[in-house]
Amino acid sequence: RKEVEQDPGPFNVPEGATVAFNCTYSNSASQSFFWYRQDCRKEPKLLMSVYSSGNEDGRFTAQLNRASQYISLLIRDSKLSDSATYLCVVSPWGYKLSFGAGTTVTVRA
Amino acid sequence: DAGVIQSPRHEVTEMGQEVTLRCKPISGHDYLFWYRQTMMRGLELLIYFNNNVPIDDSGMPEDRFSAKMPNASFSTLKIQPSEPRDSAVYFCASSFRDRYEQYFGPGTRLTVT
Numbered sequence: 001r002k003e004v005e006q007d008p009g010p011f012n013v014p015e016g017a018t019v020a021f022n023c024t025y026s027n028s029a030s031q032s033f034f035w036y037r038q039d040c041r042k043e044p045k046l047l048m049s050v051y052s053s054g055n056e057d058g059r060f061t062a063q064l065n066r067a068s069q070y071i072s073l074l075i076r077d078s079k080l081s082d083s084a085t086y087l088c089v090v091s092p093w094g095y096k097l098s099f100g101a102g103t104t105v106t107v108r109a
Numbered sequence: 110d111a112g113v114i115q116s117p118r119h120e121v122t123e124m125g126q127e128v129t130l131r132c133k134p135i136s137g138h139d140y141l142f143w144y145r146q147t148m149m150r151g152l153e154l155l156i157y158f159n160n161n162v163p164i165d166d167s168g169m170p171e172d173r174f175s176a177k178m179p180n181a182s183f184s185t186l187k188i189q190p191s192e193p194r195d196s197a198v199y200f201c202a203s204s205f206r207d208r209y210e211q212y213f214g215p216g217t218r219l220t221v222t
Contacts, residue, residue, distance in 0.1 A: 043213035
């Protein structure tokens, strides 16, 4: 079983729409959670950390459900610039991060 | 502030040649990570260092791969001899102690023919 599993998508949404997707993780002892975004042929970039109480950063909202071992990301009022692959990242063992394969989001005009 | 710096950005080499990838972490960061990314396998951790000391190299695919960190501001990943299956994007990342989020360099796109 993979440590982090994501729906690969793609999620194709019109500008202004809301899109949401989840990932699941296997290690219940995991302590740190992140969402990264990766544009085509570029490096992964930290989008936001995910906290137990859930957190919001502008149009982005992240939620953590420890009981069910999943993390979600919601993007409101989608922009063309939100088109990217979103990587779910979990820290099951200290400084080593486990990366999901990514969820592709395409926002169309 | 400068981010993680990697060189070269692109490398094309022939099978059997030695390849050296270079990384300069963000100043003050204590941890340095080397990753490899391919379409088939996604992002894989190869090795990571703490205060210049290798902590976990279990992801290094085989003896042809080696990594060093001679000082806090420089690390190398060497492949000798290179093979076509080593073709991938190699990323270096760094993080600060007590913080788990990592910051990635732009990557080196390696093609072995």
